[in-house]
Amino acid sequence: MNQQLLQQRLREPFTGVEVEGLPQAYKGKVRDSFILGEKRIIVTTDRVSAFDSVLGTIPYKGQVLSQLANWWFTKTQDIVGNHLLTELHPNAVLVSEAQPIPIEVVVRAYLTGSSKTALWTLYERGEEGVYGLSLPPGLKKNTKLESPVVTPTTKDESDTPLSETQILEQGLLTDELWSQVKDTALRLFQRGQELAAQAGLILVDTKYEFGLLQGELILIDEIHTPDSSRYWVAGSEENALPLHQDKEVLRLWLVEQGFRGEGKAPAIPDDLALKLAGHYVDTFERLTGQTLEPPKEDLVNILRGVKI
Ligand SMILES: Nc1ncnc2c1ncn2[C@@H]1O[C@H](COP(=O)(O)OP(=O)(O)OP(=O)(O)O)[C@@H](O)[C@H]1O
Numbered sequence: 001m002n003q004q005l006l007q008q009r010l011r012e013p014f015t016g017v018e019v020e021g022l023p024q025a026y027k028g029k030v031r032d033s034f035i036l037g038e039k040r041i042i043v044t045t046d047r048v049s050a051f052d053s054v055l056g057t058i059p060y061k062g063q064v065l066s067q068l069a070n071w072w073f074t075k076t077q078d079i080v081g082n083h084l085l086t087e088l089h090p091n092a093v094l095v096s097e098a099q100p101i102p103i104e105v106v107v108r109a110y111l112t113g114s115s116k117t118a119l120w121t122l123y124e125r126g127e128e129g130v131y132g133l134s135l136p137p138g139l140k141k142n143t144k145l146e147s148p149v150v151t152p153t154t155k156d157e158s159d160t161p162l163s164e165t166q167i168l169e170q171g172l173l174t175d176e177l178w179s180q181v182k183d184t185a186l187r188l189f190q191r192g193q194e195l196a197a198q199a200g201l202i203l204v205d206t207k208y209e210f211g212l213l214q215g216e217l218i219l220i221d222e223i224h225t226p227d228s229s230r231y232w233v234a235g236s237e238e239n240a241l242p243l244h245q246d247k248e249v250l251r252l253w254l255v256e257q258g259f260r261g262e263g264k265a266p267a268i269p270d271d272l273a274l275k276l277a278g279h280y281v282d283t284f285e286r287l288t289g290q291t292l293e294p295p296k297e298d299l300v301n302i303l304r305g306v307k308i
């Protein structure tokens with residue numbers, strides 16, 4: 001995708017849609033969902049959130065997230081089923097409505113991150129025990145862990161870290177379902193690392209959301225996108241600052257401006273929005289081997305015609 005298209009989208013950002021005849025959208029930070037009984041339409045917009053606030057838009061981010069998640073869904077369906085039924089448009093999918101399980105399942109291969117639940121943040125304070133982990137002292141930021149670890153959090157606003165013991169004692173999941181979730185997440189992550197490596201990238205960490213569909217565990221929401229994952233350029237992991245291909249670039253800039261989620265967020269400058277767009281598009285293109293093409297058909301027209 002060329003710079004001109006990105007610049008044009010910067011001037012005309014894609015922030016969402018309203019469609020006559022469809023129910024009022026449930027607006028998440030990034031996605032608008034139209035819930036139609038057993039199915040839902042998910043429209044992924046260019047909205048960007050960091051530290052839990054929506055801060056603006058990144059050109060073509062919605063399309064990258066939607067199409068890249070669809071690519072990963074097909075590459076992992078032998079491991080676990082997923083919610084995808086049909087790609088309606090580069091920004092929109094028809095999916096099965098699932099009953100979400102009440103935890104977010106994060107898998108990490110490196111000791112890194114900057115948010116309050118990041119393993120590095122907690123390790124620095126000697127608090128990685130909140131995930132039921134115990135790591136040797138003296139490790140440096142960005143160290144590769146011996147093997148990937150699962151660090152779940154609650155799915156509510158608070159994003160509270162959880163240990164396996166808490167998940168079971170609080171009855172969030174049964175023993176059997178938790179074992180299945182943990183095992184599935186680690187297998188998905190291994191597939192993610194293998195395919196990322198073939199594209200010259202490192203899948204550093206990621207977050208999965210699972211749901212139940214007629215009693216079966218399935219993957220919902222998104223998978224291995226640069227919003228839900230950290231990707232580093234392979235070879236740069238030895239640098240003091242590995243080269244990021246994901247949202248961490250924005251988080252690091254916000255922290256530099258003194259913003260970690262409290263008070264008024266600074267506006268994202270155009271050059272940063274374009275740089276981020278470049279990273280998102282590049283991650284899509286490297287992984288899939290395809291060129292990101294702008295949509296050919298109008299989203300509202302397509303959504304008006306959806307037959308359930
Ligand atoms: N197949 C599905 N069935 C039910 N819920 C789903 C499905 N796929 C995604 N979701 C939910 O839809 C929402 C997607 O919207 P988005 O990613 O913008 O939300 P968010 O900002 O992560 O969270 P919030 O909705 O709390 O603002 C998430 O809450 C996700 O759990």
Ligand SMILES: [Mg+2]
Nearest residue numbers: 028029030221
């Ligand atoms: Mg989300």
